[in-house]
Amino acid sequence: MTSKDAVSHMSLALEEAKAAAERGEVPVGAVIVSADGKVLAAAGNRTRELQDPTAHAEILAIRAACSEVSDERLVGCSLYVTLEPCPMCAAAVSFARLKRLYYAASDPKGGGVEQGARVFNQPTCHHAPEIYPGIGEAEASFLLKDFFEQRRS
Amino acid sequence: MTSKDAVSHMSLALEEAKAAAERGEVPVGAVIVSADGKVLAAAGNRTRELQDPTAHAEILAIRAACSEVSDERLVGCSLYVTLEPCPMCAAAVSFARLKRLYYAASDPKGGGVEQGARVFNQPTCHHAPEIYPGIGEAEASFLLKDFFEQRRS
Numbered sequence: 550m551t552s553k554d555a556v557s558h559m560s561l562a563l564e565e566a567k568a569a570a571e572r573g574e575v576p577v578g579a580v581i582v583s584a585d586g587k588v589l590a591a592a593g594n595r596t597r598e599l600q601d602p603t604a605h606a607e608i609l610a611i612r613a614a615c616s617e618v619s620d621e622r623l624v625g626c627s628l629y630v631t632l633e634p635c636p637m638c639a640a641a642v643s644f645a646r647l648k649r650l651y652y653a654a655s656d657p658k659g660g661g662v663e664q665g666a667r668v669f670n671q672p673t674c675h676h677a678p679e680i681y682p683g684i685g686e687a688e689a690s691f692l693l694k695d696f697f698e699q700r701r702s
Numbered sequence: 703m704t705s706k707d708a709v710s711h712m713s714l715a716l717e718e719a720k721a722a723a724e725r726g727e728v729p730v731g732a733v734i735v736s737a738d739g740k741v742l743a744a745a746g747n748r749t750r751e752l753q754d755p756t757a758h759a760e761i762l763a764i765r766a767a768c769s770e771v772s773d774e775r776l777v778g779c780s781l782y783v784t785l786e787p788c789p790m791c792a793a794a795v796s797f798a799r800l801k802r803l804y805y806a807a808s809d810p811k812g813g814g815v816e817q818g819a820r821v822f823n824q825p826t827c828h829h830a831p832e833i834y835p836g837i838g839e840a841e842a843s844f845l846l847k848d849f850f851e852q853r854r855s
Binding site for chain 2: 615620636
């Protein structure tokens with residue numbers, strides 16, 4: 550995995566985030582890539598459309614990737630997501646046995662990796678991915694800021 | 703809500719847990735009840751059958767109840783579950799705005815309410831339910847213990 554690949558995969562996640570914003574959803578996008586570099590799933594947030602509070606981009610991507618490989622574990626795979634996962638999604642990353650987690654922007658208000666629940670740092674967490682924050686941070690933050698500013702105006 | 707009703711709803715969750723064990727799934731069951739006492743959804747763990755690491759009983763019940771009421775929030779509703787929710791499910795309870803959480807057995811190894819991530823106690827948690835542990839604890843614990851002992855033998 551070169552950093553060029555990581556940037557490319559995060560770009561795809563950012564496209565998913567933009568598409569989510571266009572649907573009126575909070576702009577978060579996620580991509581799951583297999584150990585050999587194949588994109589297994591790409592998804593954006595759809596909580597409103599699906600009327601499903603669990604339909605965060607990461608959950609939808611994990612479910613789609615598991616379906617793609619017919620396995621409830623995604624051993625060796627990487628998740629790229631535009632925002633720091635919440636505790637729900639961080640725990641799902643752990644259950645799916647994802648090897649690497651790349652996220653763009655931190656989420657001081659709702660994140661569950663660097664703050665709050667710090668899911669991967671708990672003794673009750675039985676698998677933690679390698680964590681790579683920051684790729685695509687500026688664009689991911691802009692998308693979120695722009696989305697919420699437009700909703701306020 | 704009388705305690706008799708709570709026992710009855712937890713009994714239904716325990717039936718779902720037993721059915722899960724019969725399918726070879728970790729025996730956890732969940733039931734969601736509306737503010738006026740109607741059972742909106744009942745589900746057992748199906749992570750293996752669905753090859754979906756997010757298919758915990760609580761997540762399936764939340765998704766089914768949201769579908770039932772055509773809303774991504776379950777305001778005023780109660781969740782009954784046979785085991786202390788993990789961080790994924792606890793965060794989903796928060797996002798769904800469930801009013802009350804009843805759980806039978808504590809989960810020292812993987813729980814996210816009383817231990818570990820303590821999702822509802824974090825400043826990043828924007829809605830916490832009222833929490834009532836202990837109803838049906840002995841039966842829920844027996845089901846889990848029996849399930850894992852049979853798998854070891």
